Every structure is written in C-alpha cells, then in structure tokens.
Amino acid sequence: MFSDLTILDTGLDRFAQIKIQLIGIIVIGLFSFISSYIILSLFNKVYPLRVSPMQEELGLNIAEHNAVSIEHDLISILDKQSESGDLKVRGPQDPFTAGGVIGLYYNKLMSKLETSEEERSKWRERISKEVKLAVKVQENFLPKRNLKNYPVHGINIAAREVSGDFFSFYPHNDSIYFIIADVAGKGIHAGMVMAKASTLFEVLSQSKLDPDEMAFHMNNDLNQTKTSGMFVTSIVGEYNLITDEIRWVNAGHQPAVLRDENGKYSQFESSAPPLGVIKQKEKSIYIINRIKLNGSRFYAFTDGLSESLDDKGEEIGIDGSIEIIEENFNTDTSEQLDKITKKIMDTSQSQNLSDDLTLISIGK
Template identity: 25%
Template sequence: MVPIYENIADPQDTYNNQLFGLMKITEAINENASITDLFEIYKNSIERYYEPGSVTLCVNTIRGMKVLSSDPTKTWSDYASAFKKFSEKKSKFFRSSNGEIFIPVYHKKELISLVHLEQINVQDSTRFNFLKTITNFVAIAMENKRLFKLRIEQENYKTQLELARQIQHSLMPQYFSDTRELEFKTLYIPHSEIGGDYFDFFHIENSNISIFCIADVAGKGIPAALLMANLQASLRRLSINYSDLTTLLKGLNKAVYESTKGDRLVTLFIGAYDVIKNELQYINAGHPYPILQTRAQGSCYLKKGTTPIGINETLPEISVGREIIKDETVIFSYTDGLEELRNNKGQMMGYHNILSTLHKLPFGNIEMITENMKEFIEKFKENEPIGDDITVLLCKIKPEGIVK
C-alpha cells in the first residue's frame, strides 16, 4: 500500500503543492502502486489544491471500465454516455457554468480515461494547466499499467496455446501401423487457433477387431484440447474390454458428459472392422457423413447412428450401421471444417463438391487421394483463410481373399 498524501505543505503555496503532488504520484508509479492507490493520491492532490465537491475518474482496465470516485454513489452508468460522446468527438475538455469540469485523456487517438470534477473553481490558466497535466500524468500511468498487464496475459495465453498445441499434437497418431487388411492416410490443416479435431486407429488386443475414429470437439483453445485428451483416454480405456460399439459409445458419452456437464458436445464417427467376418460396424454421432466407395458399387454415405455425444447423460436410440466388405473399399471421413471451407466469393465447399472431387480421383490409391484433396482445398479457398481445423481420415479396407 502506497502511503496517501501527507500534510507537509501550505495549501496557499502553489508551487510546493504542485511539486509535492507530482512527487507523490511519481513515487507511487515507481513503487508499482495499484490504480486504486494512484487514484487516492491524485484525488488528495486535487482536493488539497482545488477543493472540488467530488473527484471521479473513469479508467479502462483489462477487465473493462472502472469508476473510481470520492463519491461512492457514482457508477459507470452515470458516465457511459459522456464517455461515448468524448470518444466520438475527441474534445479536449468540457467546463460548465456551474463549476463542473470533464477532462478526457487520449492515447493514440483513443479515449483511455475521463475525469469528472464537480463544484470546482479554476479561474487562472496556470491552475487549469496543472490540473490537466496531473490528470494526464495519472491517466497515462494507469494506461501503461493496463498495457503491461495485457502483455503479461497475452504471453500467458501464448504459453497456454503452445501447451494446447503440444497436447493436440501428442494425441494425433504420428503414424499408422497398417495391417494386411487396413491402410490409413490422414490430412490435417490446423486453424490459427487450437481446435478440437481428433482421429485415432488401433487394434484391440486378442481380438479380430480394429477401431478407427474421427471426432470434432466443439470450441477451440485449451478447453477443446483438454476435452480431446479426455476423449482419447476414454476411448482407449473403454476399448480394453470391448464388447460392441453401442456399449463403447455409451461409455464415451458418459465420460464426456461427466467432464463438461453438457456444456460441450462432440461429433464422432467410429468404426469397428472385423477382419475375420469382413464386416464393418459403425456409429455416426452427429458427424458429417463419411463416404464409402467401392469400385463396383460406387459411393454411399455412412449415416446410421445417433446424436452428438456429451449433450445429455444418456444417448437416445443408437442405430448401428453394418456393411459387409466384399471387395476393396475406401472410407473417406472428415470434419466439418472441410464442408464449411469458403473461397474469396464466400462460396462454401459443401458435401457435393467433396463427393464430386472424390469421384474424379483414382480409386483405391489413398495416398494420391490425400495429396489431390490437399491441392483441391488450396485451389478452392484461393487466399481465403480457413475458418476451422480441417481433418481428413482415409481408410482402405482389403478384405480377406483379395489381400495382395
């Protein structure tokens, strides 16, 4: 706590009062005093030298506007209109006939503080110039404190953002252990902010089942990254005792709901492939429809499933999709960042463009499909920035009997 004004100078000694007021404010700034302490010293200087009815200062802080006043009844609502008026007109000050003065303080043409003095009598220019000087001095000091705190918060945010990126990167499989029957390729184009896209693939030990999944956690930043970590850990944990997809999805929904209490949702497509039965089972939980392609039968959407997970404690009816894989099959799944991609004209990619582009690409070569899709994305969006993460997961299934 910085010591408040001490009574060591004669109120009639103009020079000493001015010098003493500036000295106390300078000391407070050097001691990194709070804006409340700075205001107290400023208020006492003004009261000692000018004897106003009240002293009020409206200042911009990193938490928004704050009103400091010798009159405890003053609130921001009393000054919002005046602050807006001075912001727009860029006036130097306002003085009324009844002894009321408003002194705005600007920094780089932006209003940062507004001082209101009631029942104050300032006749000569020297006294008025000092009033403006000390007001500017205090207001700029407070603005510097705000900018410093803002920079610290931004640095902390960058650190947290980098941590979130590391979390996200560590959760994304860096390579896939392709099997004789299953081959995977991915395309990931990150947004400038950390998103909640997630994909995974693993084989369940001592079974014929391989699980693959693509998901999109609502939101961005650290909360999305942490929820994605929770989702990945839950999926791996619940899959240890895998019995069926419905039970697995119910467990995932419970884990997400307990973590977020319904405040966030996750769209998800999860598939389970039985290499002995050549059967694909899947559930689409509110996710963009993956496209299943075969050379002989063309394309179809994988729609069956339920609502996104994490909204409610229990899921409504779950419909499990089943596909018998008779020949070489490619499943093209993606997150909504691809559908919602826009170009310079504001046109959205949409699923029709995705499907038509996929049909033009050579069937079965998922590495080439991935590269061509990346080129198509860059060409489509032109120089428009992406609005969300874009994740594509390609799965190629080569059933027993045609494995080469």
C-alpha cells in the same frame, strides 16, 4: 478644377471640366486599388501577411517570436501523442497554471495507460505460452503408431492452435478400431473435451468392444462431466483385415461415404444423437452399419470439409465433398487426403480455415 478656363483652352464649361476630372480620379483610384490587391494577394501566398487564427488565439509573442507557453507546449505534446500513439509521451505540468494542472492529470492518465498496456502484454505472452503448451499436450493425447500394415489414413488441420476435431486408429491383431469426432465449439475448451473423448476411445478400444458398446460408454461418461452445451459428433467403428468387413456407428456426425470399385458413391447417415447430449440407458440406440469393402474405400470427415467454401464463396456441402474426393482420387490414399486438404486451403478465401478439418479413409 477651379483654374481659369481660358488658360486650359478645352472649350468646355466649368461643370463639364469638373465631371471629366472626377471620372479620371475614380478610374485612377480603381486601377490603384485593383493593382494593389493583386500584388498583395500574390505576395501573401508566398509570405503570409497575417498570422493564422490559431496563432492569433495564442498571441503574437508565441506565434511570431516563439515565446514559451505551457498551454502551447501541452497542445504540441497532445498532437505528438495522438499521431504516434506513444504512451510514454509526457506533457509540462505546473500546479500554479491552468495548462500545467491539465498537463499534470494528462501525465497521470498516460502513466496508468502505460502500466495497463504492460500488464496486457505480459498476459498475452503468458496466454500464448499456455496455448503452445496445450497444443503439445493435445498432440501427445493421440499416439503415433506404426500403421503400415493397415489400409487406413487420416489427416487433421486445426483452424486454431488447439483443435476440437480428432481421429485415431487403434490396431489390435487382425482388427483396427477407428474414430473421427468433432467437438462442438472451438478453442481450448473444445480441445479439453476432445482430449477426454480420445482418451475414452483408447481405453475402450483395448477392451475390444463392439462399436455400439464403445459409443454407449463414451456417451454416458461424456454426459456426466461435460460443460453445458458441449457435445461430440462421432463415427466409431472397427475394420477387420481378414474378413474385409467394416462396422461402425454414426452418432450425430456427417454422413460416412463409401466409394465402390466402379466409382459409385453411397452415403450413410447418422442414426443416433451426438455423444454427451443425454445419458442413454441402452446401447441399442447406436445402430451398427456393416459392409464388406471388396475393393471399395470408406471415407469419413468433419464439417470442416463440407462447410468449406468454393470459388463463389458458397459452402460445398456433402455433394461438393464427394466431388473433391473423386477429383483427387488416387491409388495412394495418403496422397489423396493431402491433395484434398490442399484443394480446400487453396480455395479458402482467406487461406485460413474457419473450422477444423479432419478426414479419414479405410480401404485399399
């Protein structure tokens, strides 16, 4: 830059020579910087040239040389517990360091949570056993009788372990008493009310009372002992094999359905409030329906059928219930009821009933 220009023999004056050399220096500098940046960036991807922000916060002794720190160990323990959910995981504790004190209280908290979870598990197991026992007791409330000589069939599928629906048949010589009922609510509470209602039916059937008298006595007894808000919708009746006549009362229940021998359906609506709602002074509030079957078939069901869902997720209603009954009509009534319940289960979106499902049929 400051040499003799005649020696360089460039033909340029000193200012032009300095300008050219400065440009060269700048170009070489840029080339070196860019090349170095690219090379170091590629190298950094393979082998990081600096520690992470978290490691920098912990310090080089821990990040680079695996030195021990209570705070670091505690953070690792917390991460492990968070990922695994294991309540048995414990952290380091030391009453003379901040991290150790935090670990001490963390361990106490985990111990309490672990004990609490063990207690909950014990209670869940106990409740499960109690529910299974309740199911067995409920099954024993409904006697299994030989009804081969009677054209009656029924089926009950509980939505939960304990059903709030029930049906029962009580044969007596040439007659058979029947009931189908739906207790308001679900679960064990509804099951207890159901047990009482079924017991009342058994006792009253032995006295050979008319359907209106049976409903009257069941209503007043349930009203005296029921829990607030609990009631029972029910159809109670009697079928006479000799006269082929069926008599029944409908207390707040779904309509009874009659299919005649020509495949025509008739509905018989409720004429009285559900059992247990209010104490009644006269049995006349329960109006007796009478009809001779003469080849017809009588059906009664709970809202577990009418409120079941179709393929579109909509309730089928009474009309939809009749359609399913007709679609699965069979000379074998027991087989028909099995087909109906299978149809409901198959079309149920979750394959689980949202409500107890009970059906009965009477007639040849």
